[in-house]
Amino acid sequence: MKSGNSGAAAFQQVLALASNTFKEATRSRVFYILLAFAVCLLMFSSAMGFLAIGSIRRVILDMGLSTVSYFSAMTAIFVGIGLIYHEIERKTIYNILSKPVSRTSFLVGRYVGLMAVLLVNLAAMTVALQIVLSVFGSFTPRVFVAAGYIYLELLILTAVALFFSSVSSPVVSALCTVAFYLIGHTSSALPELLVPFLSSLWAKRLVIGLYHILPDLNLLSINNLVVHEIPTAPGFAMRALLYTVFTVGILLLAAALAFKKRDLV
Amino acid sequence: MDEALLLKGVEKTFRGHLSIGSHHVLRGVTLTVPRGLIYGFLGPNGAGKTTTLKIVTGLLFPDAGEVSILGQGLGDGSVRARIGFLPETPYFYDYLTGHELLTFMGRLLGIPSPRLVERIPVLLRAVGLLGKEKLQLRKYSKGMLQRIGLAQALLNDPDLVILDEPTSGLDPIGRREIRDLILELRAQGKTVFFSSHILADAEMICDQVAILIRGKVVQEGPLEDLLGGEIQFWDVTVRGAAGMVPPPGCSVLTRLGTQVLIRVDREEVLQDLIDRSRAEGASVRGVVPHKISLEDLFMSHVPGEGSR
Ligand SMILES: Nc1ncnc2c1ncn2[C@@H]1O[C@H](COP(=O)(O)OP(=O)(O)O)[C@@H](O)[C@H]1O
Ligand SMILES: [Mg+2]
Numbered sequence: 189m190k191s192g193n194s195g196a197a198a199f200q201q202v203l204a205l206a207s208n209t210f211k212e213a214t215r216s217r218v219f220y221i222l223l224a225f226a227v228c229l230l231m232f233s234s235a236m237g238f239l240a241i242g243s244i245r246r247v248i249l250d251m252g253l254s255t256v257s258y259f260s261a262m263t264a265i266f267v268g269i270g271l272i273y274h275e276i277e278r279k280t281i282y283n284i285l286s287k288p289v290s291r292t293s294f295l296v297g298r299y300v301g302l303m304a305v306l307l308v309n310l311a312a313m314t315v316a317l318q319i320v321l322s323v324f325g326s327f328t329p330r331v332f333v334a335a336g337y338i339y340l341e342l343l344i345l346t347a348v349a350l351f352f353s354s355v356s357s358p359v360v361s362a363l364c365t366v367a368f369y370l371i372g373h374t375s376s377a378l379p380e381l382l383v384p385f386l387s388s389l390w391a392k393r394l395v396i397g398l399y400h401i402l403p404d405l406n407l408l409s410i411n412n413l414v415v416h417e418i419p420t421a422p423g424f425a426m427r428a429l430l431y432t433v434f435t436v437g438i439l440l441l442a443a444a445l446a447f448k449k450r451d452l453v
Numbered sequence: 454m455d456e457a458l459l460l461k462g463v464e465k466t467f468r469g470h471l472s473i474g475s476h477h478v479l480r481g482v483t484l485t486v487p488r489g490l491i492y493g494f495l496g497p498n499g500a501g502k503t504t505t506l507k508i509v510t511g512l513l514f515p516d517a518g519e520v521s522i523l524g525q526g527l528g529d530g531s532v533r534a535r536i537g538f539l540p541e542t543p544y545f546y547d548y549l550t551g552h553e554l555l556t557f558m559g560r561l562l563g564i565p566s567p568r569l570v571e572r573i574p575v576l577l578r579a580v581g582l583l584g585k586e587k588l589q590l591r592k593y594s595k596g597m598l599q600r601i602g603l604a605q606a607l608l609n610d611p612d613l614v615i616l617d618e619p620t621s622g623l624d625p626i627g628r629r630e631i632r633d634l635i636l637e638l639r640a641q642g643k644t645v646f647f648s649s650h651i652l653a654d655a656e657m658i659c660d661q662v663a664i665l666i667r668g669k670v671v672q673e674g675p676l677e678d679l680l681g682g683e684i685q686f687w688d689v690t691v692r693g694a695a696g697m698v699p700p701p702g703c704s705v706l707t708r709l710g711t712q713v714l715i716r717v718d719r720e721e722v723l724q725d726l727i728d729r730s731r732a733e734g735a736s737v738r739g740v741v742p743h744k745i746s747l748e749d750l751f752m753s754h755v756p757g758e759g760s761r
Binding site for chain 1: 536557
């Protein structure tokens, strides 16, 4: 009989696992509640623009894109940390890994499946935002581009959640992933904030070095640029894409290595 | 290579987060499952049966020892294409229908769609779930889950079928059906390795058994050899002998009016008892021989129970 580990077989397995993960989400009531909540929240927060002083369009864009970012990031983190844990806890993983399915295929399949779910989620929110904008006569095509960048961030966050959940408990994973998210959104301010106050050259270098090690999710966000109608710098897209591919690759690899020898009790 | 499964000195310790919580569960499990037989892996709850099966199916990693499955090591797990596994009280995605579950599992096994379309109804019929495949698994009863679990374990037409407590939690009819299915699998030339703490089920269908107590196989072999043909004792019912004093070597179990139930554990004593009863004008109403049962064998190994 043919070995289940050839590339084509593994690809088929990843697809099967991903589509099952997608089914799992789209057949749960929570998914629709969350989706409805997201859309309502979005409409509400961006409609606040109506009350604002100044450019209504700018406020809607600002509030709307922030809501889309935060909400989809939180969904990615909190669904991501359960991606592996729930399979173990409910023992459904026994049926899968006792078949000729490699643990890496399993992780990747779960990851791809959740990314498909998050895509639907993000698309719904983006469309809702555009509807609100259109109501105020401010349909903004560039919002779709901004959503594309948000998706890059979701790719990274989900990989982080997956990595932590393949080595630790959901609570620890949640804390670590949220910490990653917070650091990712504040690290870019670190050099500006600290360097002017540091007298020694070494301390300055240390801070800048630290910044380069820490994740920087602001490298991926064009929300502010869209709000203020500033064009992106040349090469921005390429850099964001490479950053995402590299980070996700490293994280999935680390998750796979950590998961390979783990006892499934 | 005529063993379906070979375990040699398999050790497993579960460690808690602190080293104080460690639990030495398997203490050198050694057993040999010949091909084409029904092999019962028996032991009380907590003996380590599930742990052993999880090692064989690649869910846990042994600390020490050797495992050979159909002549292959645990290695990359490709041998799992040739085994079928039913976990203990199986859990499945309850949002899937029975048919969707089998399709999903079939895709994981790399079974081409046309073959799967043929195979699924055959399996559904075999496990008696034909007509229920459109129902979501959350609506399945325990017995139905066990049966769909069996169906998914057989999708790839495995050479070795591993079942963890396949009859537990089922009613007598369900247990009977599972037993018949296991016999049917043997008839198809497959090897069935199943764990159970229900000895009656094992006794009826196993060709060979291993008895696992506290992480060690204390006895292994063909069922006839282990149980032997030897009679352990006889229960004799005598009537009309209220005043009779039984010969030495007998013990009176109960008296009911003039009827006495006497247990005898040697054949000479049995003859003696029968002769004496006749001499005193009492009638022997019944002599029931008792052979050793799996349960007796089992109990003789459980710590705290004296061996006979
Ligand atoms: N993850 C675990 N951590 C610690 N102890 C465990 C774990 N899983 C099982 N055990 C212990 O190992 C022993 C054997 O369990 P198990 O293999 O399930 O036995 P059986 O299937 O024969 O009933 C039990 O005492 C159980 O408490
Ligand atoms: Mg068990």
